[in-house]
Amino acid sequence: MRAHAITVGLVIAALGCLASAGAAAADDLLIKNVTIVSPEREAPSAATNVLVRDGRIVAIGRELPQGIHGSDDVIDGTGRYLAPGLIDAHTHLSDIPGMTFEHELAHPDIARETRRQIPRSYLYYGFTSVVDMMAGQPDVIARWNDLDVRPHAYFCGAAPVFDGYPMNFVPKPFRYRITPYFLFDEARADEFPAGFAPTEHTPEAVVKRMHGDGAVCVKTTFEGGFPGQENLPLPSERIIRDLVAAAHARGMPVLLHANSQSAQTFGLAAGVDAFVHGIWRWDDPGTTGLTADVTKILDAIVHGDIAWQPTIQVLYGERDLHDPDYLSSPELRHVLPKAIVDWYGTEDGQWFASRMRDNPGVARALEDGHWEDLDAVPIARVTEALSYLASRGARLSFGSDTPSAPTYANPPGLNGRLEMRRWLEAGVTPMRLFRAATIVNAELFGLQDVIGTVEEGKRADLLVMTRNPMEDASAFDGIDIVILEGRVLRRSDLSAENGQ
Ligand SMILES: [Zn+2]
Numbered sequence: 413m414r415a416h417a418i419t420v421g422l423v424i425a426a427l428g429c430l431a432s433a434g435a436a437a438a439d440d441l442l443i444k445n446v447t448i449v450s451p452e453r454e455a456p457s458a459a460t461n462v463l464v465r466d467g468r469i470v471a472i473g474r475e476l477p478q479g480i481h482g483s484d485d486v487i488d489g490t491g492r493y494l495a496p497g498l499i500d501a502h503t504h505l506s507d508i509p510g511m512t513f514e515h516e517l518a519h520p521d522i523a524r525e526t527r528r529q530i531p532r533s534y535l536y537y538g539f540t541s542v543v544d545m546m547a548g549q550p551d552v553i554a555r556w557n558d559l560d561v562r563p564h565a566y567f568c569g570a571a572p573v574f575d576g577y578p579m580n581f582v583p584k585p586f587r588y589r590i591t592p593y594f595l596f597d598e599a600r601a602d603e604f605p606a607g608f609a610p611t612e613h614t615p616e617a618v619v620k621r622m623h624g625d626g627a628v629c630v631k632t633t634f635e636g637g638f639p640g641q642e643n644l645p646l647p648s649e650r651i652i653r654d655l656v657a658a659a660h661a662r663g664m665p666v667l668l669h670a671n672s673q674s675a676q677t678f679g680l681a682a683g684v685d686a687f688v689h690g691i692w693r694w695d696d697p698g699t700t701g702l703t704a705d706v707t708k709i710l711d712a713i714v715h716g717d718i719a720w721q722p723t724i725q726v727l728y729g730e731r732d733l734h735d736p737d738y739l740s741s742p743e744l745r746h747v748l749p750k751a752i753v754d755w756y757g758t759e760d761g762q763w764f765a766s767r768m769r770d771n772p773g774v775a776r777a778l779e780d781g782h783w784e785d786l787d788a789v790p791i792a793r794v795t796e797a798l799s800y801l802a803s804r805g806a807r808l809s810f811g812s813d814t815p816s817a818p819t820y821a822n823p824p825g826l827n828g829r830l831e832m833r834r835w836l837e838a839g840v841t842p843m844r845l846f847r848a849a850t851i852v853n854a855e856l857f858g859l860q861d862v863i864g865t866v867e868e869g870k871r872a873d874l875l876v877m878t879r880n881p882m883e884d885a886s887a888f889d890g891i892d893i894v895i896l897e898g899r900v901l902r903r904s905d906l907s908a909e910n911g912q
Pocket of ligand 1: 502503504545813814815816
C-alpha cells in the first residue's frame with residue numbers, strides 16, 4: 413500500500429498542476445469551483461477545482477483542464493465545501509448492534525438487510541474509512557472490503573493476554589480460534605491452553621503474524637473486570653513492553669483498551685501509543701472533579717503525546733438502552749432498516765437491556781424513572797478529562813466504538829455523529845474535532861500518504877457539504893455527496909429509508 417502511494421506521488425509531482433494534467437479521461441471526475449477545507453490548511457481555500465482520476469486526487473487548481481463536459485463527470489461545488497472523508501478509528505465490523513449470532517440465525521432476512529445497510533450508514537455520516545479494533549479474523553475485513561458500497565476497512569490485530577478481556581466472554585476453546593493473536597504469559601504457563609505452542613504466542617510471533625495478515629495496528633487490553641466478571645487476567649508490563657517493541661519494529665502503533673486510572677497508569681509505564689477509551693473509572697469513588705492523581709495521568713498523556721480516544725458514546729450506549737423513546741428517534745431511521753428497529757422493540761430484541769436491568773444499580777435508577785442518571789458519574793468524569801486534555805493540546809483521536817457491547821444504542825454512523833456532540837459538550841472546538849477524525853487518525857495508523865487530507869496523490873474519499881466543518885460540526889448533518897475512491901454517492905441514497 414505504501415509503495416503504491418509513493419508511485420502515485422511521483423506521477424503527481426511530474427504533472428505539477430491541474431492545467432498540465434491535460435485533457436480529462438473518460439472516467440475522470442471534476443469538482444468545480446469548490447472551497448477546500450482540509451486539516452493541513454489554516455483556513456478554507458479560495459474556490460478551486462479538483463480533478464479525480466482512477467480513484468485518486470490528481471490535481472487541484474484554479475484552471476480547468478480541457479475536454480471536461482458531460483454532467484456525470486462534473487460536480488458543481490459553487491458555494492459548497494470539499495472535505496476529506498472521516499476516519500472512525502474504533503469500530504467492530506463483525507457485529508450487528510444488539511444481535512447475537514443466535515438471533516441472526518433466527519432472523520436471517522432482518523440480518524441480511526441490516527448487514528447491507530451498516531456500511532452505508534457509516535458513509536451517510538461521512539466516515540469513508542473505519543478501523544476495526546478487535547479483528548481476529550482478517551477474512552471479516554476482506555469480506556467487508558469486497559462489498560460494493562462500504563467505507564474502506566483497516567484493522568488492528570487483537571492481542572490480549574490469554575483468557576484476558578475480551579476473550580473471557582467467549583467459551584473455551586472457541587475463544588482461542590476467534591482471537592488467534594492472544595499472548596502467552598509465563599506466570600500462568602500451567603493454565604495455557606493445550607494444543608497451542610507458547611512460542612507462537614510471544615509478542616514477536618503474534619505481531620509478525622498479524623502484520624503478515626494485513627493489520628495496521630496492534631490492540632491489547634488492560635481490564636480487571638466488571639460486576640459478574642471480576643479478576644480477569646492482566647498482562648505484565650514486560651509483555652506489553654515487548655509487544656510495543658515488536659510492533660514499532662514494523663511501524664505499527666499499539667493501542668490499549670484502558671478506561672480506568674490503573675489501566676492508563678499501566679499503559680503509560682508500558683509505553684503504548686494510544687488509549688482507546690477515556691478515563692472514566694477513577695480510584696476516588698466520590699468525585700467528578702479532576703483529582704490530583706487523574707490530573708497527573710492526563711499531564712503525562714499530554715507530555716508523552718499519547719493518542720487518546722474518549723469514546724463517550726460507550727456510556728451513552730448503556731444509558732440510552734433504557735430510554736423509552738429511543739427506538740422512535742427519527743435519526744435512527746436513516747442508519748437502520750425499519751425491520752430491525754421493530755425487532756429491537758420486541759421481547760427478544762430487548763435481551764441485552766433486560767440483562768442490564770438485572771444489575772441492582774441499574775434496576776434502582778429505573779425504578780425511580782431516572783434512566784438519564786445511569787452512568788452520570790463516569791460520563792461527567794470522562795467529559796472533565798476530555799476538556800482538560802483538549803485545553804492542553806493533547807493528541808485526540810476520534811473513534812466511536814461501534815458497537816461497544818451488544819447494545820442497539822450504538823448504531824453505525826450515527827454513533828460517530830453522537831460522539832462528536834459529546835466532544836463539543838466537553839468544549840472541544842470543531843477544528844480540533846475535524847483534525848481528530850482526519851489527519852490525526854491517518855497519522856496514528858501510518859495512512860497519512862493515502863487518506864486524511866484533500867491533497868494531490870491521496871485517495872479520493874471526499875465529502876461535499878453545504879457548511880464548513882472547521883467552524884461548525886453540524887456540517888456533518890449537511891453532507892450532500894460522499895465520494896468514495898472517486899465514485900459519487902448521493903447521501904440521500906445511503907439512507908436506510910431509501911434502501912431497496
Ligand atoms: Zn471497542
